Amino acid sequence: MSAIGTQPAHSLAEIFDVEAHPHASTHVAQELLARLGKDVAAYAIDYSGKRTPQLLSLQPEARGSCADSRGQPACDALGTCE
Numbered sequence: 001m002s003a004i005g006t007q008p009a010h011s012l013a014e015i016f017d018v019e020a021h022p023h024a025s026t027h028v029a030q031e032l033l034a035r036l037g038k039d040v041a042a043y044a045i046d047y048s049g050k051r052t053p054q055l056l057s058l059q060p061e062a063r064g065s066c067a068d069s070r071g072q073p074a075c076d077a078l079g080t081c082e
């Protein structure tokens with residue numbers, strides 16, 4: 001049986017990139033982004049070579065099947081898709 005999951009991100013931009021947002025240039029936002037970036041890098045080092053668990057229904061190739069054409073969830077509370 002193969003392992004299911006993904007490798008941890010090594011940079012904050014791999015998770016989300018908000019640098020272009022107008023509010024991202026404030027002092028508080030820059031400090032927060034720097035801290036998050038350090039946390040992501042430290043996590044990547046700690047978990048290097050390990051895989052992050054991921055549910056089969058949330059694999060990248062299955063994500064689109066649970067969203068409508070606007071990207072809104074198309075699943076009920078139990079995760080059953082229409």
